[in-house]
Amino acid sequence: xxxxxxxxxxxxxxxxxxxxxxxxxxxxxxxxxxxxxxxxxxxxxxxxxxxxxxxxxxxxxxx
Numbered sequence: 001x002x003x004x005x006x007x008x009x010x011x012x013x014x015x016x017x018x019x020x021x022x023x024x025x026x027x028x029x030x031x032x033x034x035x036x037x038x039x040x041x042x043x044x045x046x047x048x049x050x051x052x053x054x055x056x057x058x059x060x061x062x063x
Contacts, residue, residue, distance in 0.1 A: 011028050018026070031043040031052055039053040041055040 010021065011025070012023050014023060021024045030046070032046055034042050034044070035058075036042075039057065041058040042051060043055075044050060045052055
């Protein structure tokens with residue numbers, strides 16, 4: 001975590017073994033998703049409604 005960014009695996013490790021907030025680790029963002037008829041998925045910032053990411057061909061997975 002050198003430049004303020006955090007890898008997903010660091011979030012998982014911190015969340016699984018500690019309370020991330022205790023270590024100054026921010027919560028993972030929650031972004032509302034909109035799926036259009038073509039299947040494209042767009043993620044927007046909930047506060048500013050700015051488009052953050054678009055997935056042209058998202059794949060459903062089990063967790």
